[in-house]
Amino acid sequence: GNSVTQMEGPVTLSEEAFLTINCTYTATGYPSLFWYVQYPGEGLQLLLKATKADDKGSNKGFEATYRKETTSFHLEKGSVQVSDSAVYFCALRPSGGYQKVTFGIGTKLQVIP
Amino acid sequence: GAVVSQHPSWVICKSGTSVKIECRSLDFQATTMFWYRQFPKQSLMLMATSNEGSKATYEQGVEKDKFLINHASLTLSTLTVTSAHPEDSSFYICSARGGRGGYEQYFGPGTRLTVT
Numbered sequence: 001g002n003s004v005t006q007m008e009g010p011v012t013l014s015e016e017a018f019l020t021i022n023c024t025y026t027a028t029g030y031p032s033l034f035w036y037v038q039y040p041g042e043g044l045q046l047l048l049k050a051t052k053a054d055d056k057g058s059n060k061g062f063e064a065t066y067r068k069e070t071t072s073f074h075l076e077k078g079s080v081q082v083s084d085s086a087v088y089f090c091a092l093r094p095s096g097g098y099q100k101v102t103f104g105i106g107t108k109l110q111v112i113p
Numbered sequence: 114g115a116v117v118s119q120h121p122s123w124v125i126c127k128s129g130t131s132v133k134i135e136c137r138s139l140d141f142q143a144t145t146m147f148w149y150r151q152f153p154k155q156s157l158m159l160m161a162t163s164n165e166g167s168k169a170t171y172e173q174g175v176e177k178d179k180f181l182i183n184h185a186s187l188t189l190s191t192l193t194v195t196s197a198h199p200e201d202s203s204f205y206i207c208s209a210r211g212g213r214g215g216y217e218q219y220f221g222p223g224t225r226l227t228v229t
Contacts, residue, residue, distance in 0.1 A: 036220075043119070043206050043222040044157075089156065093216065098145070101218055105156045 002027045004104035006090045012110045013080055021075040021107045023064075023090035031092040033057075033066055033073040034101070038087045047075075047088070080111045116140055117209045119221035126197055126228055134192045134205055134224045141212030142187035148180070151204040151223070163190055187211070197228040 006023040013019060025033065032051045036044040048057030053068035062077045073090060090104040116139040126132045136146060145164050149157040161177075163169035163184035171177045179201075181193040190209075194201050204225050208218040 032216075041223075041225075044220040046217075046219075098210070098216060100147075100159060100162070103156045106154075108154075 002031070002092060002094055002102045004090050004092055004102055006088075006104035006107055008105065009087075009108035010110055011107060012112065015082055015111055015113050016079045017111075019075070019077040019080045019084075019109065021088055021090075021109070023073045023075065023104060025071050025073065025090075025092050027071075027092055027094055029095040030068070031094045033064070034091040034093070035062070035064055035073070035075050036089040036091060036103075038089065038106070040086070044089065080109070082111045082113055085109055085111045115212070115217070115219045117143075117207065117219045117221040119205075119207055119224050121224060122222060123225040124227070126226070128198055128228055129196055131193055131195045132197055132226060134194075134207075134226070136190045136192070136207030136209065136221050138188045138209040138211070138219070141209075143190070143209035144187065144211035145209070146184055146190040147208040147210070147218065148182060148190075148192050149206045149208065151206060157206060160192075194226065197226070199228045202226055202228045 003026045034049045035047040037047045048059040050057040050066035056065045064073050064075045087106045087108045089106045093101045118137045120135045148160045151157050160175045161169040161171045165187050169182035184190040206223040207221045210218050
């Protein structure tokens with residue numbers, strides 16, 4: 001079946017540090033890949049996505065590249081801010097139309113001043 | 114565009130009572146809505162999928178008689194937790210798909226349910 005594996009948190013970084021949150025997936029074909037962000041007490045917001053191999057999704061300084069060869073979609077940001085503190089979910093949607101989204105466990109990021 | 118709202122944002126109810134959570138797509142027609150449950154420090158667990166005008170499809174292990182889902186219109190789905198117990202306390206998130214969004218799912222802000 002489909003699955004998403006992401007690093008367990010929490011991840012604690014100082015402001016302006018470089019961020020990497022690892023995500024790997026298992027799926028047949030070419031799924032679409034997503035990163036969602038959940039701020040405290042809120043629902044999920046789509047952060048970025050990529051729909052085919054070698055695509056790079058980017059938003060608000062965050063980037064992730066769809067790597068088919070390593071089945072990965074790692075999230076990166078060059079300089080984190082306190083306001084980036086949240087839980088980040090990696091997710092996939094299988095190819096082939098209206099499929100269900102599968103989420104990873106979520107990685108909590110805490111950025112300290 | 115593609116805004117999904119939930120009401121209430123939080124609710125406290127007594128054990129044995131029922132509580133209804135609404136999910137609305139504000140600016141698009143949601144042909145499909147999803148209900149998720151999120152446990153503390155855990156990922157989202159899909160509870161059920163509902164298509165407008167038809168019965169919801171529940172995931173394995175989810176009690177359909179306890180979690181009643183109605184998707185009576187293209188902009189509204191409701192989740193009713195019947196005879197709630199403290200173990201039903203959780204964060205419930207709905208998601209909607211449809212309109213110009215195609216395959217994309219848009220998530221509501223979630224509802225925090227506490228059963229005392």
